[in-house]
Amino acid sequence: MKLIEITPEIVQLTRFGLVNCFLVREDDGLTLVDTMVKGSANGIYTAASTLNRSMRRILLTHVHMDHVGSLDVLSQQLNGVEVAVGRRESRFLTRDFHTEPGEAANKVRGSFSKVETIPSALLSDGEHYGSLMVVATPGHTPGHLSFYDPRSGTLIAGDALTSVGGLRVSGDGPAMFPLANWATWHQPTALASARKLAALEPKKIVVGHGMPIVANASQALKEAVRHAE
């Protein structure tokens, strides 16, 4: 597990050079954003212990397999931990993959593994979760959420964006990382969400897959939107 300090409040954890999750400091402990693939719990614990804080909350960008793989183990071991997910996205945890009225009728894509954990908090656009602002960013999945930390102007974009081989809107990824493209539900919706994220003019951007963007992030995001257009 590789650790990269993004800001004094946010640490990125990376496995296989490709799968990321994040520890976010709050006054009462840590919020873990996403849980990586199965078998990541011990590495996440070790990372949290180096920060000398306990994990109080688990927050999910979306519920594809590579983001909820270690959720059950972590939520069982961290007795009483709060688990928060988007209200819309939570339906996939009960294996209901129907689209809703007003959404594109495309089939929801990507791998959803079986999850036992029942979320304790359901989030919607514009809410605050600890220090993080919840930004609904449908497209990769219909209920995908991103999180903005106003303390440092950092955007945790999950799979709304990828940065393997350069920052791109999900569904418009470079050929060297086709996985996020295959798993993207509806690209025009992903593009509309990316425009919404660009309007935040983030100073730094971190994503589910790829390196953090710590310089000229807002510019890079505007270019990614133009590329997807």
Ligand SMILES: [Zn+2]
């Ligand atoms: Zn992913």
